[in-house]
Amino acid sequence: MRQTIIILTIILFGCSTRQEQKDDSTSTDTPRQMNEPKQKFITTETNKCEQVNLSTQFDLSIDFKRYSDTIEKQDSCYLTVYIKDKKTKLTIDSFSISSLFYYSFMFLSCDSMTSFTTKFNVEREIVDNYYGDIVVADLNFDGYDDIAVINEGGGNGGPLYSYYTQATDKKFILDKFLTDSVVFFPSKINSKSKTLTTYVHAGVCGLGEHIYNLDKKTNIWTEKSHRIINICEE
Numbered sequence: 603m604r605q606t607i608i609i610l611t612i613i614l615f616g617c618s619t620r621q622e623q624k625d626d627s628t629s630t631d632t633p634r635q636m637n638e639p640k641q642k643f644i645t646t647e648t649n650k651c652e653q654v655n656l657s658t659q660f661d662l663s664i665d666f667k668r669y670s671d672t673i674e675k676q677d678s679c680y681l682t683v684y685i686k687d688k689k690t691k692l693t694i695d696s697f698s699i700s701s702l703f704y705y706s707f708m709f710l711s712c713d714s715m716t717s718f719t720t721k722f723n724v725e726r727e728i729v730d731n732y733y734g735d736i737v738v739a740d741l742n743f744d745g746y747d748d749i750a751v752i753n754e755g756g757g758n759g760g761p762l763y764s765y766y767t768q769a770t771d772k773k774f775i776l777d778k779f780l781t782d783s784v785v786f787f788p789s790k791i792n793s794k795s796k797t798l799t800t801y802v803h804a805g806v807c808g809l810g811e812h813i814y815n816l817d818k819k820t821n822i823w824t825e826k827s828h829r830i831i832n833i834c835e836e
Contacts, residue, residue, distance in 0.1 A: 642671070642672045643671055643672070643678075644669065644670055644672060645667055646669065647666070647667070647668035648667050649664070649665075649709060650663070650665050651663065651664060651711065652686075653712040653713075653715050654688070655717065655722040656717040656722055656736075656738040656747075657719055657720065657747040658688075658720065658747075659688070659747050659768075660687065661685075661686040661687075662683065662686065662736070662749070663683075663684045663712075664683055664709060664736070665681070665682040666681050666682075666710070667680045667681075668704070679701045679704045679709075680699075681698065681699045681709060681751070682696060682697070682698045683698070683736070683749070683751060685749075695772065695773050695774050697774060697776070699751060699753050702754065703754050703755045704752070704754075704755055705755045708735050708752060709735050714735045715736040716733050716737045716738070717747075718738065718739035719740065720738075728789075730758060730759070731761065731801075732761055733750075733787045735751070735752050736749060736752075737763070739791060740793070741765060741788075741791065743793045746768040746769075748765065748766060748768055748774075749765075749768075749774060750763040750765050750780075750787055751766070753781075759786065759802045759803050760787075760802070761787075763786065765777040765784070780798075780823065783823070784823075795815070796815060796817075797815050797816075798814045799813045799814075800812045804830055806834070807835075808832065809831040809833050810829075811828065812827075813825070813827045
């Protein structure tokens with residue numbers, strides 16, 4: 603299923619917060635007819651690239667654009683991900699994401715992706731839950747590679763991911779639970795227990811551990827447990 607999130611020029615909030623300070627002063631002069639500046643968006647960054655090392659089941663390419671509002675001095679970003687057949691190179695499926703906040707380095711290189719299936723870039727150091735702009739792994743333990751894509755840069759807890767699981771017809775479907783509840787990319791993926799575990803900063807000494815379980819019979823996700831680990835005492 604294709605999910606398309608349309609970004610138009612009505613988007614006023616963007617990938618960075620660069621709001622200019624406005625003059626709130628008023629004038630006592632005789633009112634004059636003034637022409638208000640027209641809002642204008644320009645493309646400030648683009649990137650198109652293909653990555654063939656993420657999966658044995660498909661290849662992947664992206665089309666990334668960053669737009670800047672020349673009046674408000676704000677950005678907005680639009681990303682389209684294409685899933686391609688490894689042999690024919692034809693597009694099997696695609697989906698798009700618009701974001702209010704991508705850091706300046708995100709989606710500018712197809713090398714900034716990771717695969718736990720092929721072990722591509724898994725040796726890289728993980729800082730603040732940043733596993734890559736796009737991550738491929740079997741997240742629902744069905745033997746098909748799934749895709750996680752950053753939808754927001756996030757804070758010190760790390761970037762937020764949208765999760766697309768692969769169906770048997772090779773189409774990718776947005777998983778609402780993983781996207782809305784798990785949010786961060788899991789530090790542990792346990793295929794035996796069918797669990798995903800995330801660790802997120804919770805204050806100076808706190809580390810929040812969330813464990814999510816996929817029921818083998820119903821194929822429904824639930825949060826199994828949640829606790830705060832005091833890392834200052836360990």
